[in-house]
Amino acid sequence: MYVKHIILTALFFLCLALLPAPPVGAAEVVETGTCGETAQWFMYNDGTMVIRGTGEIGTSERLVRASKEDVKKIVVEGGITSIAAGTFYECSAGEVILPYSLTNIGSGAFRCSKITELSMPDSVVSVGGGAFASCDYLEKVRLSQNLKILSVGIFEYSDAIQELIIPDGVEKICKDALSKMRFLKKLVIGRGVRSMDKSYMDAVSLREIQNHSSLDFRLKEFEIETNLVKWSVDGVRTDVVGAGKTAFGKGKKYKIVYKYMKGVTCLGKRPSKYEYGFAAKMPAAKKKGHVFFGWNWNEKRFAKSTTWIESLDYVPEGAKDKGAIVVMPRFVKVSIKKKSKNRITITTDASETRCILDGIGVRYSTEPTMRNCKKIQKYLSGKPKGYKKKFTIKAKKGKTYYIQFTLYDDKYVNNENDSNDWCWSKSKVYKMG
Numbered sequence: 001m002y003v004k005h006i007i008l009t010a011l012f013f014l015c016l017a018l019l020p021a022p023p024v025g026a027a028e029v030v031e032t033g034t035c036g037e038t039a040q041w042f043m044y045n046d047g048t049m050v051i052r053g054t055g056e057i058g059t060s061e062r063l064v065r066a067s068k069e070d071v072k073k074i075v076v077e078g079g080i081t082s083i084a085a086g087t088f089y090e091c092s093a094g095e096v097i098l099p100y101s102l103t104n105i106g107s108g109a110f111r112c113s114k115i116t117e118l119s120m121p122d123s124v125v126s127v128g129g130g131a132f133a134s135c136d137y138l139e140k141v142r143l144s145q146n147l148k149i150l151s152v153g154i155f156e157y158s159d160a161i162q163e164l165i166i167p168d169g170v171e172k173i174c175k176d177a178l179s180k181m182r183f184l185k186k187l188v189i190g191r192g193v194r195s196m197d198k199s200y201m202d203a204v205s206l207r208e209i210q211n212h213s214s215l216d217f218r219l220k221e222f223e224i225e226t227n228l229v230k231w232s233v234d235g236v237r238t239d240v241v242g243a244g245k246t247a248f249g250k251g252k253k254y255k256i257v258y259k260y261m262k263g264v265t266c267l268g269k270r271p272s273k274y275e276y277g278f279a280a281k282m283p284a285a286k287k288k289g290h291v292f293f294g295w296n297w298n299e300k301r302f303a304k305s306t307t308w309i310e311s312l313d314y315v316p317e318g319a320k321d322k323g324a325i326v327v328m329p330r331f332v333k334v335s336i337k338k339k340s341k342n343r344i345t346i347t348t349d350a351s352e353t354r355c356i357l358d359g360i361g362v363r364y365s366t367e368p369t370m371r372n373c374k375k376i377q378k379y380l381s382g383k384p385k386g387y388k389k390k391f392t393i394k395a396k397k398g399k400t401y402y403i404q405f406t407l408y409d410d411k412y413v414n415n416e417n418d419s420n421d422w423c424w425s426k427s428k429v430y431k432m433g
Contacts, residue, residue: 027044027045027046027048028044028045029042029043029044029045030043030044030045031043031062031066033060033062033063033066034060035051035057035058035059035060035063035087036053036055036056036057036058036084037055037056037058038053038054038055039051039052039053039054039055039056039057039058039080040052040053041063041066043066043071046072047070047071047072047073048071048072048073048074048075049066049067049071049073049074049075049093050074050075050077051074051075051076051077051080052077052079053077053079053080054079054080054081055079055080055081055082056080056081056082056083056084056104057076057080057082057083057084057087058084058087059084059085059086059087063087064087064089067088067090067091067092067093068090068091068092069092070092071091071092071093072092072093072094072095073093073094073095073096073097074088074091074093074095074096074097075097076096076097076098076099076102077099078099078100078101079099079101080099080101080102081101081102081103081104082102082103082104082105082106083102083104083105083106083109084106084109085106085107085108085109085128086106086107086108086109086111087106087109088109088110088113089108089109089110089111089112089113090111090112090113091110091113091114091115092113092114093113093114093115094114094115094116094137095115095116095117096110096115096118097119098119098120098121098124099121099123100121100122100123101123102121102123102124103123103124103125103126104124104125104126104127104128105120105124105126105127105128105131106128106131107128107129107130107131107151108128108129108130108131108133109128109131109132110131110132110135111130111131111132111133111134111135112133112134112135113132113135114135114136114137115132115135115137115138116137116138116139116140117138117139117140117141118132118138118140118141118142119142120141120142120143120144120147121144122144122145122146123144123146124144124146124147125144125146125147125148126147126148126149127144127147127149127151127154128151129151129152129153129154129174130151130152130153130154130156131151131154132154132155132158133153133154133155133156133157133158134156134157134158135155135158135160136158136159136160137160138155138158138160138161139160139161139162140161140162140163141155141161141163141164141165142165143165143166143167143170144167144169145167145168145169146169147167147169147170148169148170148171148172149170149171149172149174150166150170150172150173150174150177150178151174151177152174152175152176152177153174153175153176153177153179154174154177155177155178155181156176156177156179156180157179157180158180158181159180159181159182159183159184160183161181161183161184162183162184162185162186162205163184163185163186163187163188164178164181164184164186164187164188165188165190166187166188166189166190166193167190167192168190168191168192168212169190169192170190170192170193171192171193171194171195172193172194172195172196172197173189173193173195173196173197173199174197175197175198175199176197176198176199176200177197177199178199178201178203178222179199179200179201179202180200180201180202181201181202181203182202182203182204182205183203183204183205184201184203184205184206185205185206185207185208186206186207186208186209186210187203187206187208187209187210188209188210188212189209189210189211189212189213189217190212190213191212191213191214192213193213193214193215194213194214194215195215196213196215196217198221198222199222199223200222200223201222201223201224202223203224203225204225204229204276204277205277205278206224206229206249206277207229207248207249207250207251207277208246208247208248208249209231209241209246209247209249210246211241211242211243211244211245211246211247212244213243214243214244215243216240216241216242216243217240217241217242218239218240219231219239219240219241220239225276225277226239228251228252228276228277229249229250229251229252229276229277230249230250230252231247231248231249232247232248232249232250233245233246233247251275251276251277251278252275252276253273253274253275253276254273254274254275254276254324254325255272255273255324255325256270256271256272256273256274256280256324256325256327257324257325257326257327258270258326258327258328259326259327259328260328260329260352260354261329263287263288264285264286264287264329264331265285265286265287266283266284266285267283267284267285267286268283268284269283270282270283274325282294282295282327285329287329287331289333289334289335290331290332290333290334290352291331291332291334291405291423291424292329292330292331292423293330293331293332293353293407293423294329294330295327295328295329295330296327296328296329296330296353296354296355297325297326297327297328328354330352330353330354330355330407331352331353332348332349332350332352332353332360332405332407333348333349333350333351333352334346334347334348334405335347335348336403339392341397342394342395342396342397343392343393343394343395344392344393344395344401344403345390345391345392345393346362346390346391346392346393346403347388347389347390347391348360348362348388348389348390348391348405349387349388350380350387350388350389350407351387351388353387353407357380357387357407357408358379358380358408359377359378359379359380359407359408360377360378360380360389360405360406360407360408361375361376361377361378361405361406361407361408362375362376362377362391362393362403362404362405363375363376363403363404363406363422364393364401364402364403364404365401365402366399366400366401366402367402368402370402370404370422376391376393377408378391403424404422404423404424405422405423406422406423
């Protein structure tokens with residue numbers, strides 16, 4: 001017995017010696033918690049969240065809070081079979097890895113999350129409504145080959161998806177499953193589809209539809225543009241993609257005319273044409289004593305009005321008529337002066353933005369990253385004099401200040417907003433003597 005004990009002890013320590021040592025600088029667990037009866041989550045200091053266990057991942061207040069903060073990647077390990085509704089709502093992770101043990105994804109499970117790519121394992125047989133809706137950063141999607149139903153609003157408002165291949169195993173496309181997929185370029189409908197409910201696709205960039213099903217795919221029933229995009233099957237114009245057919249679309253093209261360019265220098269090539277549904281790559285621009293805020297645009301026959309639009313993603317109503325797109329730079333005139341040893345005065349004139357504005361903002365910080373910045377926001381009136389505003393910054397001697405500007409529409413003029421684009425003036429650093 002004594003000899004046996006010695007042998008077993010020796011074998012135990014030998015096994016320990018053979019285990020690989022943890023890598024230098026390996027991530028460490030900083031927080032953990034439960035997420036279901038038999039599942040647990042672990043948050044690592046490198047931004048990775050790992051979920052281990054069996055059965056369903058359930059929601060919990062701590063899990064929701066942790067997944068919204070600094071999570072970069074979520075790894076769901078084998079053994080997990082289901083993700084409950086709303087589990088990763090507004091999750092900040094860009095990458096999600098799902099296991100082959102997973103069979104169900106609940107309604108709204110990843111709604112409003114920041115995932116960029118979805119690779120759904122073939123073990124998944126059901127996905128709840130709106131599971132991946134309003135995912136603004138989701139570009140690539142691979143669906144399970146064993147999915148039977150494309151649920152209600154599954155990808156609604158996830159307009160960054162560029163290609164969607166519906167597997168042959170899918171039999172039903174539910175209402176609004178494809179709604180508001182604005183920049184989808186290619187749609188492939190699988191052979192197994194037997195039923196298709198309507199969706200308001202609003203897919204302005206859609207240019208190819210492959211219909212492998214036994215049903216006709218009627219473009220107007222899915223609110224797909226047929227006037228500004230000419231669709232054809234086998235070279236014949238149509239608004240119906242028949243069973244087993246492929247349709248290609250060609251968008252209407254417009255000439256771009258530039259106005260109010262005196263004293264303006266473009267920092268790149270200016271596009272001369274624009275195709276409906278595809279954003280024109282507009283260059284940055286500069287003008288002495290001004291801050292650049294992008295471009296306004298409108299149709300030739302709407303030249304007396306302007307639109308609060310920053311990119312040429314689409315054209316205004318009435319674009320069925322012939323005409324050019326008129327483009328104008330949006331500038332704010334800025335003057336910054338040191339009034340005293342502890343005061344900086346900023347004068348702005350937004351009349352050259354040539355669009356309807358509700359407010360202008362200034363923020364400043366002693367750090368170039370704008371950390372711990374302070375903001376000053378002011379409303380603008382519709383009159384020309386109302387577009388001129390003065391800001392005063394209380395500064396400290398010996399400090400360097402970094403200053404940025406932004407424009408607001410009404411719903412964003414508040415102290416909580418920080419999602420606007422903030423722009424530097426040419427001389428962004430001001431050192432107090």
